[in-house]
Amino acid sequence: MDSRPQRLREARIAKGFETAAAAADAFGWNRNTYASNENGNAAFSYRRAKEYAAAFGVRPEWLYDSAGPMRPTAEPGYVPIIGRVGANPDGVVLFATGQDAGDLAPIPPGGTDKAVALRVVGHSMRGIADDGALIYFEDQRTPPTPDMLGHVVVVEVDTDEVLVKRLLRGSRGGLFDLESVAGPTRHDARLRWAAHITAIIPPYQARRIIRGVA
Template sequence: MDDRAARLRQARLAAGFETAAAAAEAHGWNRNTYASNENGNAPYSWRRARDYASAFGVRPDWLYDAQGAAVGAGAASDTGQPRPAPVIGRVGADPGGEVLLAGGQAPPEFAPLPPGGTERAVALRVTGHSMRGLADDGALIYFEDQRTPPSPDMLGQVVVVELDTGEVLVKRLLRGGAPGRFDLESVAGPTRRDARLRWAAHITAIVPPWQARRILIQGD
């Protein structure tokens, strides 16, 4: 069992779940997927680490790559340095603004926190040229992964959203044709009409490609 899987098992036991099956059932996870994550057969992604950490009451950065203490508050590591923001996926390879979330197999990437960033800060790497005018190929797009519903001040802004289908997109948020529905305008591409959203998040910073290349940190 690798260290990441061992920390997951440790967190599950500390949370009072005697078996992996019991934890999966309590939180609505697929039993086989969770078991494979815990026994090390399928390394889990940063996004899934966030879900597991929230369920078990530990810090996601500790669970994912052993940064800092297992529990505690604040965005500083044990060395007093700010924890970096994980790069959770790619965006811009197609004109639809779809985010391809990072899987568990590739080495993780991290970037320094943007101004005003918190421990919930995450980043996306721009791939290709379909987002030209907003962010060029190789740029970093930061947002706070707070998973809250769209707010009125997001209307007319380019934001990160998750649809009720599970798709994560970077789109301009517009009012839809019915309450609780939104139109999603692409930087380049067709507009999606009357979408239902799980959450939306403001973009907090965009780092140009030349600077992104300097600041990216490769994980293990």
């Protein structure tokens, strides 16, 4: 499978739905929207890929970017490395890119099975996490809370980007400024969710604990 629409079709068929319309009806999706996503007439975002992946029982990283195994890992005690961060000064998370896509890392102390990890690439996050480090957070998709203000957190903005930024108050309620470790501050962003960073593993130790997925 070499394209996102093809992988979506494969996931739908593997789940037992003979037609796109049957899948759309089962999960309450708009028939035309889903059909356009599956036939390639309309691209779908990573956020939508997560919804489709959850419905069809596949990994969103595989569905969106052909990264790692199709199915979620069942290996106890490990969580997925879902992407890279720090490869550019904007703090954008690059989902499931590079050779480590699909790799696993141990659940950090105090973490749960909802934990996920990001691998730091480059030196734009120096002072927080060096090149090769792992950043963990709980993938719970909940709104930002007051105790996150002033801290570096993982956020998703309404443009489908996932970022690692310092969270600050915006100009009015419901808006936030996102301060980069290196690079300009993004002002008055609307957030879909925010998550505390729960652990940062230094590069040397990260190299020792990452487990590749065949």
